[in-house]
Amino acid sequence: MSMTMTTPSDAVAKKNVAILVLAQAILGAQMPMIFIVGGLAGQSLASNPCFATLPISLIVGGSMLAATPISAIMQRWGRRAGFFTGAAFGALGGLIGAYGLYLGSFPIFLLGSLLTGIYMSAHGFYRFAAADTASEGFRPKAISYVMAGGLAAAVIGPQIVKATSQAFVIPFLGTYLAVIAVNVLGAALFLFLDIPRPPAPSQDSPQGRSRLELLKTPVIAVSVICAMVSYALMNLVMTSTPLAVMGCGFTEGNAADVVTFHVLAMYVPSFFTGHLIARFGVEKIVAAGLVILAGAGAVALQGVELENFFIALVLLGIGWNFGFIGATTMLAGAHDSHEKGRMQGLNDLLVFGGVTMASLASGGLMNCSGGNPVDGWNAVNMAMAPFLVLAGGALMWLVMRPKEA
Numbered sequence: 550m551s552m553t554m555t556t557p558s559d560a561v562a563k564k565n566v567a568i569l570v571l572a573q574a575i576l577g578a579q580m581p582m583i584f585i586v587g588g589l590a591g592q593s594l595a596s597n598p599c600f601a602t603l604p605i606s607l608i609v610g611g612s613m614l615a616a617t618p619i620s621a622i623m624q625r626w627g628r629r630a631g632f633f634t635g636a637a638f639g640a641l642g643g644l645i646g647a648y649g650l651y652l653g654s655f656p657i658f659l660l661g662s663l664l665t666g667i668y669m670s671a672h673g674f675y676r677f678a679a680a681d682t683a684s685e686g687f688r689p690k691a692i693s694y695v696m697a698g699g700l701a702a703a704v705i706g707p708q709i710v711k712a713t714s715q716a717f718v719i720p721f722l723g724t725y726l727a728v729i730a731v732n733v734l735g736a737a738l739f740l741f742l743d744i745p746r747p748p749a750p751s752q753d754s755p756q757g758r759s760r761l762e763l764l765k766t767p768v769i770a771v772s773v774i775c776a777m778v779s780y781a782l783m784n785l786v787m788t789s790t791p792l793a794v795m796g797c798g799f800t801e802g803n804a805a806d807v808v809t810f811h812v813l814a815m816y817v818p819s820f821f822t823g824h825l826i827a828r829f830g831v832e833k834i835v836a837a838g839l840v841i842l843a844g845a846g847a848v849a850l851q852g853v854e855l856e857n858f859f860i861a862l863v864l865l866g867i868g869w870n871f872g873f874i875g876a877t878t879m880l881a882g883a884h885d886s887h888e889k890g891r892m893q894g895l896n897d898l899l900v901f902g903g904v905t906m907a908s909l910a911s912g913g914l915m916n917c918s919g920g921n922p923v924d925g926w927n928a929v930n931m932a933m934a935p936f937l938v939l940a941g942g943a944l945m946w947l948v949m950r951p952k953e954a
Contacts, residue, residue, distance in 0.1 A: 559682075559683060559684055559687045561682045561743055562679075562681075562682040562683040562684070562687060562691055564741075564743060565678065565679065565681070565682055565742060565743055565744060566679050566683075566691050566694050566695055568738055568739075568741050568742050569675045569678060569679055569695045569698065569742075570694060570695055570697065570698035571698065571738050572632070572675060572698065572735060572738050572739070573675060573695060573696070573697075573698025573699050573701070573702060574698045574699075574700075574701035574702050574705065575701075575702075575705070575731060575734065575735040575738070576636060576639070576668075576672065576731060576732065576735035576736070576738075577672060577698065577699050577702035577706075578701075578702040578705040578706035578709065578731055579639060579643070579665075579668070579706065579728045579731045579732065580669065580672070580702065580706065581702060581703060581706030581707055581710075581808055581809070581812045582706040582707070582709055582710050582724055582727070582728060582731075583605070583608065583662075583665065583728065584605060584787060584788070584791075584808065585706070585707060585710050585791055585804065585805055585808050586710060586714060586721045586724050587602075587604045587605045587608070587662065588601050588602045588604070588605055588788060588789075588791055588792055588912070589601075589720075589721070589791055589792070589795075589801070589804075590604065590650060590658065590720070590721045591603055591604040591605070591655070591658070592792065593720065593721075594649070594650075594653065594654070594655040594658055595655055596655075598916045598917075599912060599913055599916050599917045600655075600912065601792060601912050601915075601916055602788050602789065602792070602908060602909075602911050602912030602915070603659060603662075603909075603912060604646075604658060604659055604662040605662070605784075605788050605908050605911075606788075606905060606908040606909045606911075606912070607659050607662040607663045607666065608662045608663070608665050608666045608669055608908075609666060609669070609784065609901055609904045609905045609907075609908050610663065610666060610901075610905040611662070611663040611664060611665065611666015611667055611669070611670070612666040612667070612669040612670040612673065612897070612901040612904075612905075613666075613670075613897075613898055613901035613902045613904070613905050614666070615666060615667040615670035615671075616670050616673070616894050616895075616896075616897035616898040616901060617894040617895070617898055618894075619631050619634065619635065619667070619670045619671050619674065619894070620674070620891075620893050620894025620897070621894065622634060623674060623747075624747055624889065625747070626746065627744065627745075627746035627747070628674070628678045628681065628742060628744045629739050629740075629742050629744070631671055631674060632671055632674075632675075632678075632736075632739045632742070633736055633739055634667070634671060635667060635668045635669075635670065635671020635672060636668065636671070636732045636733075636735060636736035636739075637732070637736070638664050638665070638667035638668050638671075639665060639667075639668030639728065639731075639732040640728070640729045640732035640733055641661075641664050642661045642662065642663075642664035642665030642666075642667070642668060642728070643661065643665065643725050643726070643727075643728030643729040643731075643732065644661070644725075644729055645657060645658075645660055645661030645664060646658055646661030646662060646665065646725040646728070647661075647722055647725035647726050647729070648661070649661055650719050650720075650721055650722045650725060651719060651722060661725075665728075668732065669901075670897065670901070673897050673900075673901070674893065674897075675695050675698075676692050676695055676696060676874075676877050677877075677881065677889075677893050678695075678742075678744060679691040679692050679694070679695040680692055680881045681744050682743075682744055682745075685882070686827075688878070688881060688882070689822075689823040689826045689827060689831075689874075689878045690823035690824070690827075691823075692823065692874060692877055692878060692881065693819045693820070693821075693822045693823030693824075693826075693874055694819065694820075694823070696816060696819040696822075696870070696874055697816050697817075697819030697820050698816070699812065699815060699816035699819070700813060700816040700817055700819070702812065702816070703809055703811075703812030703813045703815065703816055704809065704813070706812070707805045707806070707808060707809040707812075709724065709727050709731075710724055710805055711802065711805055713726070713727045714801070747889075758888060760891060760892075760895050763888065763891070763892050763895065764895070766883060767947055767950060768879055768880075768883045768947065769880060769883045769892070770943070771879070771943045771944060771946070771947040772876045772877075772879035772880040772883065772896075773876070773880070773896055773899055773900070774939065774940055774943045775835050775838075775839070775872055775875070775876040775879075775940050775943065775944060776872070776873055776876035776877065776880070776896065776900050777899060777900050777902075777903035777904075777940075778839070778872070778903070778936045778937065778939060778940035779835075779838060779839070779842065779868070779869050779872030779873045779876060779940070780869065780873055780900055780901075780903070780904050781900075781903040781904045781906070781907035781936065782842055782865075782869075782907065782933050782936055782937070783815075783842075783865055783866070783868070783869040783873075784904045784907045784908050784911070785907035785908070785910060785911050785929060785932065785933065786845065786846075786849070786861075786862070786865055786911075786929055786930065786933070787808070787811060787862070787865065788907075788908045788911040788912070788915075789911045789912070789914070789915040789925070789926065789929045790804065790807060790808060790811070790858065790862060791804040791805075791807075791808065792912075792915050792916070792922070792925075793853070793858070793915060793922055793925070793926040793929075794807055794855075794858055796921075796922030796925075796926075797853045797922055797923065797926075799855060799858075803855060806859075807855075807858045807859055807862050808862070810859055810862060810863055810866075811862035811863065811865060811866045812866065813863075813866070814862070814863040814864070814865070814866025814867050814870070815866035815867075815869055815870055816866075816870065818867055818870040818871065819870060819874065822834065822870060822871060822874045822875075823874075823878075825871075826874075826875060826878055831875050831878050831879050832875075832879075832944060832947065832948050834871050834874075834875040835871065835872055835875035835876055835879070835944055836941070836944055837871050838867075838868045838869070838870065838871030838872030838873070838875060839868070839872055839937055839940055839941050839944070840868075841864050841867050841868035841871065842864070842865065842868035842869070842872065842933065842937060843868075843933070843934075843937050844864050844868070845861045845862070845864035845865040845868055845930075845933075846861070846930040846931070846933045846934070848860050848861040848864060849861035849926065849927075849929075849930040850927055850930050850931070853922075853923050853926060861930075872940075880892070880893075880896055910932065911929060914928040914929045914932060915928070915929055
């Protein structure tokens, strides 16, 4: 493994981790904000309720499409340039989304959602940036700590929604204006980031493996599959949650609280996920994540009382944390530094491609399966099963595969 981007001690890495934790907390707050109100705003603007979650789908789709270009920007000009780009598009997406709400225009609102996806793509690279200057021993903890910054975002985002969603005559307009402020203020953090720009490649620099060769590497293939399934299933269920909670007779405040507990559950485990990986091995933690995701679906199918929503969404968050951080750790140690831009961009392209399909399916399953919200919610949760079998099977194959092969 090339040591170009590492330092003899982890002092610089710890400083960068602190900055990235703050970025997760401040800039990351816009993600729960948008996931709480995006589907509800879409439902108010769309002529067909089956398209209610299309704004969220376009955010994830924008993230998928931006993954390779954002990775290329970071590979050429450094992490800071990529993160500034993401924050700029986050602010622009919020502005256009607010304008779409002001006009009552669903197409304009969708355009804002698509541009917000560029921020979401850059946000996804915080976890990789945490590993850039970290030693091999500190790497899983660095990734885990940065993901833990989402704990503050889980509290900040929904509280901003409660304060802003009805602040204007037009519902949710205040929330999208707040998104602009979050991006402008949060972007200043990246001025203090200390990650060396990757050296320009020379003619005799190692070219590394092609994308196809990388994907044929067993550890990489399985890490991508597990990351895709963990993130896609989390998104599948979370996207429909506000619609399901309100459709079952509860309030917008109840929906915000359920999402708050869910996002807390996504990030609280990050304080010890890295330690668990170091102690028990990454494969066992990923496996535990998949089992917990299955448990979330099982609880959701038991009923639509408010406690069912809370318990299912907490399990969903914990399962995502173990599965996604574990898969990220597997991937971070499976490629060389000169392959970083190629592999990380490809990984997020595939992961967010799966998440895009999940969020598109979520609205259709929720609003167009059966004749009521309960049937739709059950359809969403039953859809998890085949993908959990796929990821579990891939992980078992990797573990049982002969080490010398």
